[in-house]
Amino acid sequence: MTTLASIIVSIAEEMRTASERGAVANYIPPLARVDLDRFGMAVVGMDGATHTVGDAEVPFSVQSVSKVFSLSMALNTMGEELWGRVRQEPSGSAFNSIVQLENEHGIPRNPFINAGAIVIADILVSRYGRENAQTRLLEFLRPLVSDPASIDIDTDVARQERATGFRNMALANYMRTFGNIRNVVEDTLDFYFYQCALTMSCHQLAQVGTYLMTGGRNPLTGERVMSERNAQTILALMMMCGHYDGSGAFAIRVGLPGKSGVGGGILAVAPGVASIAVWSPGLNAKGNSLLGTRALERLVQHTGWSVFRANPWVANPT
């Protein structure tokens, strides 16, 4: 019988021996010096059963995967009104693109491109204040994991994001001219750079993602983290926009809602089945983890977990 444990071991073995691994992000030294040979994967099921392989306990910079969590917080506090400040459509352009903003009057296409995530950061800074927003983010994440204290920010990454984030500054200032950034630009960006610098292991990231697997509940406490409707909205956006202009190919290859980050992490969710995190720091041309995508593709081939499968339960391994 094929078990999930044996499936992920075989995936890790394939990734360990892969010769083409992509390229690590090199815009700041803490990302540029990450070992290209790292690979980790973690899968948490509905019953809490957890399978990990490789470097699943090694913390890495989650970067844009954090956009899922900031959006969750903003949707919780602002509700549907949020969609007046950021749209819900695929962008078809790079994560840091500025071109659509002029035509679309400073309203970003979706909350997962940088411009959209900066608007979300602005909403959270308005709601909570600059420093308190940081505390709130950690308070949102920590109850979802079994080792809460260890989820933290890499302050060196945050500092270097700030020191080199000229394009993000351009995006924020440009949106400010349309009135879609309401705080002092530096304050909003400060929170944005802070969230990019969140550090988590695959094991923690998969645990954090469980509220999206369950339709909005924290499976550790049974508490509601968000409404079922909001959880579905976030999964839909992850499917359509979670990999920028690589989202279509990801949806076809993997068939799960997923969100990538330039640190090489991907959070993917099989609703009602599993929360999955994978990490391989080498990126493809679209800035998404090359082997992380392949590993998720393999996982879905073996398990039948694609949301597009006519009968997703048939091949469920135990």
Ligand SMILES: NC(=O)CC[C@H](N)C(=O)O
């Ligand atoms: N795709 C990403 O992970 C981008 C995050 C990066 N810190 C940026 O803002 O440019």
